[in-house]
Amino acid sequence: MPEAYEQDYPLQQLQEVTEALNSGQFVHVRRLLAKTAPCDTALLLESSPHKTRSKLWALVDPDVQGDVLEELSEDVRLSIISRMEPEHIAAATEDMDDDDLGEVLRSLPEPVYKDVIEAMDIQDRDRATTALSYQERSAGALMNTDTVTIRPDVSVDVVLRYLRLKGELPEGTDELYVVDKNNCFLGSMPLSSLLTTMPDAIVRDIMDEECESIPITMDESEVAQLFERHNWISAPVVDDQAHLLGRITIDDIVDVIREDAEHSLLSLAGLDDEEDTFAPVFKSTQRRSVWLGVNLLTAMLAAFVASFFETTLGILPFLAVLNGIVPSMGGVAGSQTLTLVIRGLALGHINATNQKFILTKELAIGALNGVLWALLIGSAIALWKWDLTIGLVIAFAMFMNLLAAGIAGAVIPLILKRMNIDPALAGNVVLTTVTDIVGIFAFLGTATWFLI
Amino acid sequence: MPEAYEQDYPLQQLQEVTEALNSGQFVHVRRLLAKTAPCDTALLLESSPHKTRSKLWALVDPDVQGDVLEELSEDVRLSIISRMEPEHIAAATEDMDDDDLGEVLRSLPEPVYKDVIEAMDIQDRDRATTALSYQERSAGALMNTDTVTIRPDVSVDVVLRYLRLKGELPEGTDELYVVDKNNCFLGSMPLSSLLTTMPDAIVRDIMDEECESIPITMDESEVAQLFERHNWISAPVVDDQAHLLGRITIDDIVDVIREDAEHSLLSLAGLDDEEDTFAPVFKSTQRRSVWLGVNLLTAMLAAFVASFFETTLGILPFLAVLNGIVPSMGGVAGSQTLTLVIRGLALGHINATNQKFILTKELAIGALNGVLWALLIGSAIALWKWDLTIGLVIAFAMFMNLLAAGIAGAVIPLILKRMNIDPALAGNVVLTTVTDIVGIFAFLGTATWFLI
Structure with missing residues (x-):
């Protein structure tokens, strides 16, 4: 009787492998890895620091390396492939799905890529050329060509005999496609x-x-939205003359959904494309420095205003x-609005027909927030300093900045999107620049006017 | 010949419906909605402000209301159900999958819930009681009981005849389950x-x-990770004696993946559970005020330190x-680390075996960042003020704060996780409190020591 899934299984495995690796028992590690499913080996590699990862990879059976590569996240896959010989890459990609093959080849630097293509046999080289001819992040790049097609004028019985002759269906096949000649x-x-259905039924009548x-040109995020809305398991891909070219399966869509959602999360924190938690220190520092640099500029700008x-x-x-209180509140309120609008845009909920509504709504929330927190901070500071004027000054600044935060949080992503700039990437930096400067101006400006 | 999917289809539909609704052509809207698939109607409702939403819902054919409810995101579904009569809710949930039925009932307030249960027929009431007996966010709550089971000792031919007799399989069925007596x-x-396989093969030999x-007790996020790793389309659910209870399908898993990824995104921005972009202003303001309030307290604490x-x-x-520069850089660097660690925890990449490595890595990045940005800001300020001492002071503060940011960003989510507090929810507030206070102390403290 098959056992129910053990919850801690991959974690225990990881511990066992790590210990064996650290104590140099390479034969034991190799034996452990041979018993591990490719998807679990992939998790092991993704959860390992770089050095352990290279050692582990060398111990993975070359025959399953291709399967493991397919399961790896892009960034980790690259870190492994970049150290492999072109012939080994060619061998490992032999049994890969078309979409994964295309993804791997696209990520290789020019000279390595050429060597890999040359090391391939003719059939794989053709497959590679076709996979590479589709645009990145399009339906074509997600597609596999392993469709099983049938004609409309045959009976179910004929189809059944054909399938029994075939003996096996490609993984994730939930439907055959009916095509004309x-x-x-x-x-x-x-x-x-x-x-x-009864064996004598004709395909045309029951398809x-x-x-x-x-x-084939549809953007992958749109394809994912369709899959999600329609609960599809697979879907046929066609060119503009309705020729069947291949199919997209739900397992690739799950990756797109995960990546899209994570892209917003990582970008908003200034972590563009940092997929690999275990990337080396120098690489990570370099990647993160871009947004720290931009943030330093905006912080200097705020200091200049002050x-x-x-x-x-x-x-x-x-x-x-x-002086820090008003900008801080503006930053938090603004990033609440910004995050919600970026998510609404990504899900397709916010569009031309309801942009105005969102703007009005966030403006209203900004005003309401403004009144609420202005009253609170104003009273608190007036009581602390026993001075009504300074309470009024900070209350006014708070109201103005929360209003600005609401407007900026809603307007910035809409404008960036229209300019074809990724709103998740640049959004937070532009926003905090606005809330910092408005906050400082409103507070110190009003204070100078009334208190000096 | 079926047409390829029109990319702008739901958007055009939305515009047409909105216009018809605004000009009061309710009959036309009803006709448009009758032509729309439940999943697209759900998108229309999710993309509509509250008032439009109620009007639209009233025009949806009561016979498909259940299908539309199933497709809606939880928050939007609640906003609609909260205005329905118990009898209508009971009628709409009649054809719902068990997991959706459980989710809807769980979200109802106590008195409404009782009325709905009473308005159900006996069969649905039983189904509801079973669905509600499983823990929220567990495999049981994701499960449907619509499995098709067969015995191991029959031939494929018998199975085929049984299926033809049945006439239809539940949606998303990719495998039958073999059970004993x-x-x-x-x-x-x-x-x-x-x-x-050939019709005379016996199930036992080919299953x-x-x-x-x-x-049945496994956490839904863990279930989702299994589906993702193994590329499953459906999976059987069993109790601790291996009795088959039901199955989980990929469409529900896609929702879990999307929700988990969005949960981190929304929580990190202080937007716990704000799913509905079009929620009313008061409700949104109230929901967002929690984290603004907490942020005000930490900003006041920072002011107190200053x-x-x-x-x-x-x-x-x-x-x-x-004074704002050092805390600002600490906030950004810290939230980079925090976001990466929270994501690593959610993906199962960070665990007991590699926590130490992550800590060391982020500490090293913090130190490297610290040296880099300390040199830059120190030189910039020294040149601006033509004063080496103040340059050294701000450089020292920057180094200390970026080091603190790296440690805090890695340690805070690990500690919160161990305390069973959601790291995404409280993480950013705790982090900025640390980086603000360390930043202010380091800068103003060192300045007081050396410059006064």
Whole structure:
């Protein structure tokens, strides 16, 4: 009887392998890895620091290296491939799906790429050229050509005999595709229908003609949205003359969904494309430095704005003590709005028809937030300093900045999107620049006016 | 011939419906909605402001309301259900999958829930009670009971005849489950194997005995990781005696993956559970106020720390101008580390075996970042003020704060996780409190020591 899945299985495995590796028992590691499924080996590699990773990889059976490469996340896969010989890469990619093959080849530097292509046999070279001819992040790049096609005028019985002759179906096949003699897509034939209809039924009469096909140029995020909305397991891909070119399967879509969602998360934190948690220190530092550099510039800009008020600050140093509060609140409120709008854009919920509504809504929230927190901070500071004027000053600055945060948080991603700049990437930096500068100006400016 | 999918289809639909609704052509809207697939109607509702949403919902054919409810995201579904009569909710949930039924009922307030249960027929009431008996966010709550089971000792031919008699398979069925006479799970029988083996083969000989089953108590995120790693389309769920209870399908897993990834994104921005972009202003303001309130407290704490240095700031107001730079850089660097660690924990990449490595790595990045940005800011400020001492002071503060940011960004989520607090939720607030206070202390403290 098969056992139910052990929850801690990959973790225990990881511990066992790591210990064996550290104590130099390479034969034991090799034996452990031979017992491990490719997807679990991939998890092991992804959860290992770089040095351990190279040692582990060398101990993976060359025959399953291709399977493991397919399961790895892009960044980790690259870190491994970059140290392999072109012939080994060619051998490992032999049994890969078309979409994974294309992804691997696309990520190679020019000279290595040429060597790998040369090391391939003719059949794989053709496959590689086709896979590479589709645009990155398009339906074509997600597609596999392993479709099983049938003609509309045959009976279910004929199809069944054909399938028994074939002996095996490609992984993740839930439907066959019905095409005419020019390979034009006519409809789909779910396996479940084949099993539940009488053998004498004709394919044309029972096929699903409503089945939608995906244009080969469609963007992968849009394809993912379709899969998610329609609960598809696979979908046919066609060119603009409706010729069937291949199919996209849900396992690749799951990766797209995960990547899209993570892209927003990582980008908003200024971590563009840092997929590999275990990347070497220098590489990570270098990657993260871009946004730290941009942030330093904006922080210097804020300091420059504050320097206009140096005299005021010298007379009333208490203002300097309070100067961080208003920008900080603006930053948090603004990034709440920004995150929500970026997510709404990514999900396709925010579009031309309802942009105005979102803007108005976030402006209203900004105003309401403004009143609420202005009252609170104003009272708190007025009581602390026993001075009504300074309470009013900070209350006014707080209101203005939360209003600005609401507007900026909603407008910035919409504008960036229209300019074809990724809103998740640049959004937070532009936003905090706005909330810092408005916050400092509103607080120190009003204070200079009323208190000096 | 079926048309390839039109890329702008749902958007155009949305525009048409919105216009018809605004001009009061309700009959036209009803007709448009009748032509729309439930999943697209769900997208329309999710992309609509609250008022439009209620009007639209009233025009959706009551017979498909259940299908649309199933497709909606949880928050939007709740906003609609909260205005429905118990009898209508009972009617709409009649054809729902068990897992969706459980989710809807769980989200209802106590009195409404009782009324809905009472309005159900006996069969649905039983189904509801079972669905509710499983823990939220467990495999049980994701499970449907619509499995098709077969016995191991029959031939493929018998199975085929049984299926033809049945006439239809539940949506998303890619394999039948083989059970013994006590309903204990023995293995799975993929539809593709049924189609490709000879009719006289016996199920026992060709079934997949390696098929792993999921314990009913497993956490949904863990289930999702298994699906993702193994590229499953569906998986059997069993109790601790290996009795088959139901199955989980990939479409529900896609939702879990999306929700988990979005949860980190939204929580890190202080937007816990704000799923609905179009929630009313008051509701949104209220939900967002929690983290703004917490942030106000930490900003006040930072101000309190700065107030120790009021005398210093009065003598050297230039320090007040520069006081925001060091905490700002610490905040960004820290949240880079924090986000990466939170994501690593969520993906299962970071665990007991490699925590130390991550800590060391982030500490090293913090130190490297510290040296880099300390040199830069130190030189910039020294040149601006033509004063080496102040350059050294801010350089020292920057180094200390970036080191603190690296440690805090890595340690905070690990500690929160061990305390069973969601690291994504509280992480950023705790982090900025650390980087603000260390930043202010390091800068103003060192300045007071050396410059006064």
